[in-house]
Amino acid sequence: MKLLQPIQINSMTVPNRVAVPAMVTRLSGEDGFVNANVIDRYVRYAQGHVGLIVVEAMAIHGSKSGPLLRISDDSFIPGHAELVKRVHDAGPSKIVPQIIHFMKVARSGWRQTIDQLSLHDIDQIVEQFGAAAARARAAGYDGVELHSAHAYTLSSFLSRHNKRRDAYDGRTLEGRLFMFGRVMTKVRQLVGPDFPVGVRFLAEEAIKDGYALPDAQRIALRMAQMGVDYISLSIGGKFEDAIHKPGQPLYPYTGYSGDRCMPGDGYPALPHVHLAAGIKEYINGKGYAVPVMSVGKISDPADAERLLQDGKADMIGMARQLLSDPDWVKKVEGNRADAIVRCIYCNVCKQLDENFKLVACFLWPKGAIQAPQEDLAADRPRWPAAQAALKATLKEGTVQLAWAKAEGSDIIGYDIYRAEDGGSAGIVEAVKAPKFTDRLVLGGLHYTYYVVAFDKSGRHSPPSNAVRVDMPMPDFTRPARESSHA
Amino acid sequence: MKLLQPIQINSMTVPNRVAVPAMVTRLSGEDGFVNANVIDRYVRYAQGHVGLIVVEAMAIHGSKSGPLLRISDDSFIPGHAELVKRVHDAGPSKIVPQIIHFMKVARSGWRQTIDQLSLHDIDQIVEQFGAAAARARAAGYDGVELHSAHAYTLSSFLSRHNKRRDAYDGRTLEGRLFMFGRVMTKVRQLVGPDFPVGVRFLAEEAIKDGYALPDAQRIALRMAQMGVDYISLSIGGKFEDAIHKPGQPLYPYTGYSGDRCMPGDGYPALPHVHLAAGIKEYINGKGYAVPVMSVGKISDPADAERLLQDGKADMIGMARQLLSDPDWVKKVEGNRADAIVRCIYCNVCKQLDENFKLVACFLWPKGAIQAPQEDLAADRPRWPAAQAALKATLKEGTVQLAWAKAEGSDIIGYDIYRAEDGGSAGIVEAVKAPKFTDRLVLGGLHYTYYVVAFDKSGRHSPPSNAVRVDMPMPDFTRPARESSHA
Numbered sequence: 001m002k003l004l005q006p007i008q009i010n011s012m013t014v015p016n017r018v019a020v021p022a023m024v025t026r027l028s029g030e031d032g033f034v035n036a037n038v039i040d041r042y043v044r045y046a047q048g049h050v051g052l053i054v055v056e057a058m059a060i061h062g063s064k065s066g067p068l069l070r071i072s073d074d075s076f077i078p079g080h081a082e083l084v085k086r087v088h089d090a091g092p093s094k095i096v097p098q099i100i101h102f103m104k105v106a107r108s109g110w111r112q113t114i115d116q117l118s119l120h121d122i123d124q125i126v127e128q129f130g131a132a133a134a135r136a137r138a139a140g141y142d143g144v145e146l147h148s149a150h151a152y153t154l155s156s157f158l159s160r161h162n163k164r165r166d167a168y169d170g171r172t173l174e175g176r177l178f179m180f181g182r183v184m185t186k187v188r189q190l191v192g193p194d195f196p197v198g199v200r201f202l203a204e205e206a207i208k209d210g211y212a213l214p215d216a217q218r219i220a221l222r223m224a225q226m227g228v229d230y231i232s233l234s235i236g237g238k239f240e241d242a243i244h245k246p247g248q249p250l251y252p253y254t255g256y257s258g259d260r261c262m263p264g265d266g267y268p269a270l271p272h273v274h275l276a277a278g279i280k281e282y283i284n285g286k287g288y289a290v291p292v293m294s295v296g297k298i299s300d301p302a303d304a305e306r307l308l309q310d311g312k313a314d315m316i317g318m319a320r321q322l323l324s325d326p327d328w329v330k331k332v333e334g335n336r337a338d339a340i341v342r343c344i345y346c347n348v349c350k351q352l353d354e355n356f357k358l359v360a361c362f363l364w365p366k367g368a369i370q371a372p373q374e375d376l377a378a379d380r381p382r383w384p385a386a387q388a389a390l391k392a393t394l395k396e397g398t399v400q401l402a403w404a405k406a407e408g409s410d411i412i413g414y415d416i417y418r419a420e421d422g423g424s425a426g427i428v429e430a431v432k433a434p435k436f437t438d439r440l441v442l443g444g445l446h447y448t449y450y451v452v453a454f455d456k457s458g459r460h461s462p463p464s465n466a467v468r469v470d471m472p473m474p475d476f477t478r479p480a481r482e483s484s485h486a
Numbered sequence: 487m488k489l490l491q492p493i494q495i496n497s498m499t500v501p502n503r504v505a506v507p508a509m510v511t512r513l514s515g516e517d518g519f520v521n522a523n524v525i526d527r528y529v530r531y532a533q534g535h536v537g538l539i540v541v542e543a544m545a546i547h548g549s550k551s552g553p554l555l556r557i558s559d560d561s562f563i564p565g566h567a568e569l570v571k572r573v574h575d576a577g578p579s580k581i582v583p584q585i586i587h588f589m590k591v592a593r594s595g596w597r598q599t600i601d602q603l604s605l606h607d608i609d610q611i612v613e614q615f616g617a618a619a620a621r622a623r624a625a626g627y628d629g630v631e632l633h634s635a636h637a638y639t640l641s642s643f644l645s646r647h648n649k650r651r652d653a654y655d656g657r658t659l660e661g662r663l664f665m666f667g668r669v670m671t672k673v674r675q676l677v678g679p680d681f682p683v684g685v686r687f688l689a690e691e692a693i694k695d696g697y698a699l700p701d702a703q704r705i706a707l708r709m710a711q712m713g714v715d716y717i718s719l720s721i722g723g724k725f726e727d728a729i730h731k732p733g734q735p736l737y738p739y740t741g742y743s744g745d746r747c748m749p750g751d752g753y754p755a756l757p758h759v760h761l762a763a764g765i766k767e768y769i770n771g772k773g774y775a776v777p778v779m780s781v782g783k784i785s786d787p788a789d790a791e792r793l794l795q796d797g798k799a800d801m802i803g804m805a806r807q808l809l810s811d812p813d814w815v816k817k818v819e820g821n822r823a824d825a826i827v828r829c830i831y832c833n834v835c836k837q838l839d840e841n842f843k844l845v846a847c848f849l850w851p852k853g854a855i856q857a858p859q860e861d862l863a864a865d866r867p868r869w870p871a872a873q874a875a876l877k878a879t880l881k882e883g884t885v886q887l888a889w890a891k892a893e894g895s896d897i898i899g900y901d902i903y904r905a906e907d908g909g910s911a912g913i914v915e916a917v918k919a920p921k922f923t924d925r926l927v928l929g930g931l932h933y934t935y936y937v938v939a940f941d942k943s944g945r946h947s948p949p950s951n952a953v954r955v956d957m958p959m960p961d962f963t964r965p966a967r968e969s970s971h972a
Contacts, residue, residue: 119965119967122965122966123965126965160752166966167966168966171925172882172883172925173926173927173928174884174960175882175883177928177960178960178962181960181962182962182963182965185962185963208740208744210742211752212752213753213754213757214752214754215752221931222928226962241694243694255694256692256693256694257742263698266698266700266701267698267699267700268699268700268764271698271699278754286931396658396660396661397655397658397659397660397661397664398658398660439657439659441659441660442659442660442663442707442708443660443708443711444707444711473711474660474663476668476670476712479605479608479612480605480653480654
C-alpha cells in the first residue's frame with residue numbers, strides 16, 4: 001500500500017502517509033506548559049504508528065486565552081523536549097508543533113482584526129514566529145507547522161476579507177501574501193534550510209465574499225516557491241460567520257464555515273478531496289512536488305489508498321478518525337482494518353472544544369481522557385444466545401430498532417450498520433443504549449440493519465442478526481389531519 | 487455533439503441539451519401579467535435555439551410581492567398563451583413556466599416560516615400548485631416546473647431547518663418529503679400523465695446545519711419515484727444566512743449560500759458539477775433515467791459536452807451565460823463558439839435583481855433591456871493602425887494595462903484575456919474603458935495579456951498585440967514602512 005510507504009519531507013522521513021492534523025485537546029492548563037496528559041495524548045498516536053503527528057496549536061506570543069499550549073518563550077522548551085522524547089521513544093512517528101498567532105476576542109463579540117495592527121505590531125509577529133520556530137527546533141521537534149488557516153492572524157492576511165491598504169493590501173494577491181512571505185523568510189532564516197517547515201491553510205474560506213480554489217492554488221504555489229516543505233489543507237472555520245453567544249468570546253466554528261471545517265454526519269465521505277486534488281495538480285504543473293495533505297471525512301483505508309494512487313493527495317490527514325482510534329495505522333498494517341473504531345462524525349469532540357471542555361471522543365469509555373488501548377486478551381463482546389434479537393418497527397416514516405444488550409466485559413456501545421436497497425452496509429450511527437431510531441429512510445426502498453457491540457477497549461462483537469425493512473411509500477393523496485402523522 | 491442532440495422528456499422533445507433555468511427579469515409589472523418585454527426576453531432565447539426555456543418563477547397565489555409574474559388565476563392564462571405562441575413561432579425550443587409559492591417577508595426582517603402554516607394553509611398550497619399547473623397546460627406550455635429550491639415554500643419543507651413536528655416532520659426524511667409528495671400527486675392528477683413536470687431543488691443547502699449531497703440524492707430519488715420528468719439543480723440561496731438591510735425585505739442571495747447559488751468570478755469554472763453527477767449516479771443506480779440538469783459556471787461548450795459524454799449530466803443549465811448571449815446554442819451549431827459573448831460572472835445581473843431593478847447584462851449596450859441581436863453585416867471592431875498598442879506596467883503587486891480605443895461602430899467594451907505562465911488564455915474581466923488593473927497576479931510567474939474589443943451587437947475585434955509581464959518575487963526580508971507599499 002502506498003499509504004504505508006514512507007515519505008521524505010526535507011530532512012524528515014515520515015514512516016507512512018498518515019498524519020494527525022493539529023487538534024485542540026484542552027488538556028493543558030492556562031499556564032501553557034506541556035503536562036502529562038498532553039504527553040499521553042500524543043504518545044498514543046505514536047503507539048498507533050501515525051506517520052506525522054502535528055501537536056495542537058501553541059501560541060507564539062503571550063496574549064491571554066483559555067487553556068492553550070505555549071511556545072512563546074524559552075521556559076516552555078523543556079516541556080516540549082520531554083513531549084518529543086516520549087513520542088520518539090514510542091516509535092518512528094515524526095512530530096511537529098503547529099505554531100499560532102491569534103488576536104484578541106472579547107466576550108462582547110468584539111474582535112481585533114488585522115487592519116488594526118500597526119507595522120510595528122506586524123514586525124513583532126514576524127519575529128515571534130521566527131523565535132517560536134527556533135524554539136521548536138531547540139526542543140527537538142522534527143519540524144514545525146505554521147498555522148495559516150481558519151480564523152487566525154496569518155489566515156486573515158491571506159483572506160479576501162483583509163481590509164489593509166498598505167504593503168499587506170487585501171485587494172491584491174501579493175498584498176495578501178506579503179505577511180506569509182515575511183514570516184516564512186524569517187522562519188527559514190532561523191531554523192536553517194534542512195528543518196522541515198510545513199504550513200496549514202484554507203483551500204476555501206467558505207464565507208461570503210471569501211476566496212475559493214483559484215486563490216488557494218496560487219497561495220499554495222507561493223508557499224511552494226518559498227520552500228515550504230509540506231502543505232496541509234483545511235476549509236472554513238472563520239470568525240466572519242461565527243455565531244456570537246452573549247457573554248462568550250466568538251468561536252470560529254459555529255457558522256457554516258465551521259460545518260465545512262469539520263463536516264458532520266450529514267455530509268458525504270470525502271467532501272473536500274477535490275480541493276486538495278486541484279491544488280496538487282496546480283503546483284505539480286508548475287514543477288513543485290511539495291507534498292499536499294488531503295483532509296475531511298477520510299476514514300476508510302481503501303479511500304485513503306485510492307486518493308494516493310490516483311494522485312489526488314500525497315498524504316492523508318485525519319483528525320476526528322485518529323481521535324476515535326489512534327491505532328488506525330497499526331490496524332491497517334496488521335490487515336485488521338475491520339477492527340478500526342470508525343469515527344461516526346457526531347462532532348461531540350467539536351462541541352466539547354466549543355464549550356472549553358476536555359476534548360474526548362464519544363466512542364471512548366465514559367470519563368476517559370485518552371483513547372483506550374485495545375485489549376487483545378479480553379473476551380470479544382458477544383450476543384446472548386448467539387444472537388442479538390435485533391427487531392425493527394416501522395413508525396411514521398422512521399425505523400425503530402431495539403435489541404438485547406450484548407454480553408462481555410464493559411460493553412460501552414453499539415455501531416448501527418445499515419445497507420440501503422441492497423447496497424453495501426456502513427455505520428450510520430453509534431449509540432450507548434440498545435435502541436435507535438433511523439429518521440433518514442425513504443419509502444420505496446428496503447433497508448437491512450445489523451448492530452455490532454463494542455467494549456471499552458474498542459473490541460467488537462460479531463454482527464447481530466440482520467433485519468430487513470421494506471419502507472412503504474406514503475399515501476400522498478390523503479391530507480394530513482391535525483395532531484397526527486402521515 | 488451530444489449537446490446538440492434532442493432529448494425526450496415525457497411527451498416533449500427538447501431539441502438539444504441546453505436549458506436556460508428560471509431567472510428573475512423584473513420586466514413584469516406588479517400586476518403580474520405577461521407583457522411585451524417579458525415576451526421579448528423569452529423569444530430571444532428561442533431565436534438563439536436554447537433547447538428548454540424555463541420562464542421565471544411565477545406565483546401560484548395572490549400574496550403581495552414586488553414585480554413578479556403570476557399564474558394564480560385564469561385571467562393570467564391569455565398572456566401566457568401569447569408568450570408560448572410567440573416562443574413556438576420562433577423555433578423548436580420548448581417552454582415551461584416555473585411555478586412558485588413563497589411566504590411573507592417583512593421590511594422589519596421578520597419572515598413567515600413553514601412551521602407557522604396550518605394544515606388548512608398547506609392543503610390550500612397543494613391546491614394552488616395543482617391549479618397553476620393546470621393553467622400552465624391550458625396556456626399551451628410544453629410542461630411545468632415546480633420551484634422547490636432556494637428560500638421558498640417547497641424547499642423549506644425539504645430543508646433540515648424544517649421545524650414542523652407533524653406529518654411534515656422536519657426530523658425525518660419522509661416528513662420533509664411529504665409536502666412535495668402531496669404537491670406532485672395533485673399536479674399529476676390535474677395535468678395528466680403525458681404533461682412534463684420538472685422540478686428544481688437544491689443539491690446542497692450551503693447553510694449551517696443544512697442538508698448536503700446524501701439527502702439530496704434521496705430527495706431526487708423520491709422525485710424520480712413519483713414520476714418527475716426532469717430534475718434541475720441549484721445550490722443555496724437561503725433566508726437563513728441572508729443579510730438583512732434595514733428597511734428592506736430579506737433577499738435570500740445575500741449570504742454565503744447566495745454566493746454558492748450564483749458563484750462569481752472568484753470561483754473556478756464548474757464548481758458544482760460533482761453534485762449533479764452524484765445525484766445522477768445515485769438515481770441511475772436505482773434504475774431511474776430521469777434527466778438531471780447540471781448548473782453553475784458552465785459556459786464553455788467543450789466543458790458542457792464533456793459533462794454529457796462523461797455521464798455527469800443529462801442536460802446543461804446556464805442562466806447567466808445565456809443572459810449574456812442567448813445565441814450560445816446557435817453559435818455552437820454554426821461552429822462559431824469563438825463568437826459567443828462569454829459571461830464574466832461579474833454578477834451585475836444579481837445586484838440588479840437584489841435592488842429590484844430590471845435585470846440586464848453588464849456586457850449588453852448601456853440601457854439595453856434585451857440582449858442585442860448580432861449584426862453580421864456590421865464591420866467588426868478593429869484596432870487603430872492594425873494594433874491596440876496594449877501596454878502593461880507593474881505597480882505594487884499589480885499589472886496595470888492600458889490600450890488605445892478600438893475603432894468601429896459602437897464599441898462598448900473590451901474582454902481582457904490572460905494566460906498565466908504559458909497556460910491557455912481565458913477572459914479574466916471585461917471593462918468598458920480602455921484600462922484594467924489585474925490584482926490577482928503572483929510573483930515568480932509570467933503573464934501574457936491581450937484584449938479583444940466588442941461592439942453593441944457582441945461582435946469581436948481580432949486580439950490586440952500581446953504583452954508579456956514577468957512578475958518579480960517580492961522582497962520579504964524588508965519590513966514594510968508606514969505609507970508605502972512593498
